Amino acid sequence: MSGAALVEVAGLHKRYLAHGPEAVAGIDFSIVEGEIFGLLGPNGAGKTTTIGAITTRVKPSAGLVTVDGFDVARDAVSVKQRIAVIPQRPNLDRSLTAIENLVFHAAYFGEPRRTRRRRAEEMLERMGLEGRADDKVDTYSGGMAQRLMIARALMHEPRLLILDEPTTVLDPQSRLFLWDTMTDLRERGVTLMLTTHDMVEADRLCDRIAVVDHGTIIALDTPRGLRSLLPAERGVEVTVAGAQPLELPGGDGVESVEGRVEEDRWHGRVYGDVTAARLAELVRAADRDLIELRRMEGTLEDVFVHLTGRELR
Amino acid sequence: MNRASNQAFVALFERDLYVTFRKDLIPFLSQSLLQPIFFLFVFGRVLPEIGAARGSYGIALLPGVLALTLMLTALQNVALPLVIEFSFTKEIEDRLLAPLPVTWVAGEKLLIAALRGILGGILIIPLGELILPGGVDLSNASWIGLVAMIVIGALAGACVGLVHGTAVPPSRITIAFGLILTPFIYTGATFYPWESLDGLRWFQVVTLANPMTYVSEGMRGALTDQPHMAAGWVALGLVVSLAVFGFLGVRGFTRRAVD
Structure with missing residues (x-):
């Protein structure tokens, strides 16, 4: 990654109760200006605490957190001027209409009176909410509320936009819209940070991902870099019609085969250096109907489970 | 930082004024005035009419009801919204992330709640004129004293509300409001001059812990020539009430706002 660090987190510790457990037990990372940075981890791993520290809502027990060079503990106001947060659950101002939410938010951040309303209208249009500007926000659906929160966050042109599990409650259309918006924002130079347990989302959006568990970072890399952490899982997955196992002669780089039968189909995981093309030939030679054939590649989910284990939290 | 924080403070206050006058006025006024109207009517008019109280009781009652309305309106307009905004709607978050110190957010809450208290309190005077058999006699009133008591009383109510709103866990809100408000209403020298409690010494001492006692008594001094606390x-x-509840309230708010 190129560019300067916008967020620096160094030796962050947080203990909520004097003798309680540490929610965050020494975290270090930096977020580079212009990237999408993901914080991935199981529930209770310390993601929300870490975000709280960056957004000035959690006071670090130890360590230093800075945004654009400003210490969150000593210069919270300067930090707040540079960031915006999209929370998990709507926190819109329910006494106000949609457009009033945006106009007053802009006022909190010192936007001049004459430009507030026009900018709010532009922003509503960009988020596809122009027809609902004068509706009270409690009539909004979950997806609309979130789009309005994005509009609100962008009203004061933050350098860093933080999204806390943004797609957990969204329908597929809203989710796609959000992903497009995030990519678009990054192109405009906004730095984004998100927490999620959605692997597809993390894989698709993030430039770099920190995997957090038990209050520490256990891996930090690009999605591809993280996938390479999996123990070598080379091979081909094959599904053919008929219950009987596929006959595989020795050689061809086949090391081992795991097969199972389901609804009169045989599924096999063929490990080793064998290629998909060679396996296709073998299926044809055995005169079987080929249903599915794919090269195995670790998913981010595999990496995640590999790193954090299967225990429930 | 200061310019941004000043702007943010003014904008928060503007938002609250806008909601008070443009969205909330009727519900807000009915919520704060209904109870005092019944107090004035039942204690100031019905009881004397049926011979259960003296006809002049209304004179002692009005300053107390005025103090009660000021304080209770201010208290409820900070306490209840805070509990809801911190735990259920999370509306407070947008304010906490605005570019001003967290203590200023608390200060703004106090200011708007006090303003609402003043608004409700002032209306008690014309209501008293309408409801009380003898009307309201302001010929002996000290206007400076009255204005001072209205402003300070509303601020004190707001401070008590800030403590209340940040100390009560959301799961206990319904029970806590009843448990705190009822003694607050009845130990504040609202319905009786404090000095007349001489014969009930222990109760007279207990009432000193309620900030409303001083507001009611101060109001009695400002509005009437009846006996009142010096x-x-x-x-x-x-001063002690403002300092203690103001400090506890702002500290409670900061603790809720920043973990």
Whole structure:
């Protein structure tokens, strides 16, 4: 990654109760200006605490957190001027209409009176909410509320936009819209940070991902870099019609085969250096109907489970 | 930082004024005035009419009801919204992330709640004129004293509300409001002059813990020539109430706002 660090987190510790457990037990990372940075981890791993520290809502027990060079503990106001947060659950101002939410938010951040309303209208249009500007926000659906929160966050042109599990409650259309918006924002130079347990989302959006568990970072890399952490899982997955196992002669780089039968189909995981093309030939030679054939590649989910284990939290 | 924070403070206040006058006025006024109207009517009019109280009782009652309305309106307009905004709607978050110190957010809440208290309190005077058999006699009123008591009383109510709103866990909100408000209403020298409690010494001492006692007594001094607690004691009680509840309230708010 190129560019300067916008967020620096160094030796962050947080203990909520004097003798309680540490929610965050020494975290270090930096977020580079212009990237999408993901914080991935199981529930209770310390993601929300870490975000709280960056957004000035959690006071670090130890360590230093800075945004654009400003210490969150000593210069919270300067930090707040540079960031915006999209929370998990709507926190819109329910006494106000949609457009009033945006106009007053802009006022909190010192936007001049004459430009507030026009900018709010532009922003509503960009988020596809122009027809609902004068509706009270409690009539909004979950997806609309979130789009309005994005509009609100962008009203004061933050350098860093933080999204806390943004797609957990969204329908597929809203989710796609959000992903497009995030990519678009990054192109405009906004730095984004998100927490999620959605692997597809993390894989698709993030430039770099920190995997957090038990209050520490256990891996930090690009999605591809993280996938390479999996123990070598080379091979081909094959599904053919008929219950009987596929006959595989020795050689061809086949090391081992795991097969199972389901609804009169045989599924096999063929490990080793064998290629998909060679396996296709073998299926044809055995005169079987080929249903599915794919090269195995670790998913981010595999990496995640590999790193954090299967225990429930 | 200061310019941004000043702008943010003014904008928060503007938002609250806008909601008070453009969205909330009727519900807000009915919520704060309904109870005092019944107090004035039942204690000031019905009881004398049926011979259960003296006809002049209304004169002692009005300053107390005025103090009660000021304080209770201010208290409820900070406490209840805070509990809801911190735990259920999370609306407070947008304010906490605005570019001003967290203590200023608390200060703004106090200011708007006090303003709402003043608004409700002032309306008690014309209501008293309408409801009380003898009307309201302001010929002996000290206007400076009255204005001072209205402003300070509303601020004190807001401070008590800030403590209340940040100390009560959301799961206990319904029970806590009843448990705190009822003694607050009935131990604040609202319905009786404090001095007349001489014969009930222990209760007279208990009422000193309620900031409303000083507001009611100060109001009695400002509005009537009836006996009331000495001005010095009223002033001391108010200063101590503002300091203690103001400090506890702002500290409670900061603790809720920043973990």
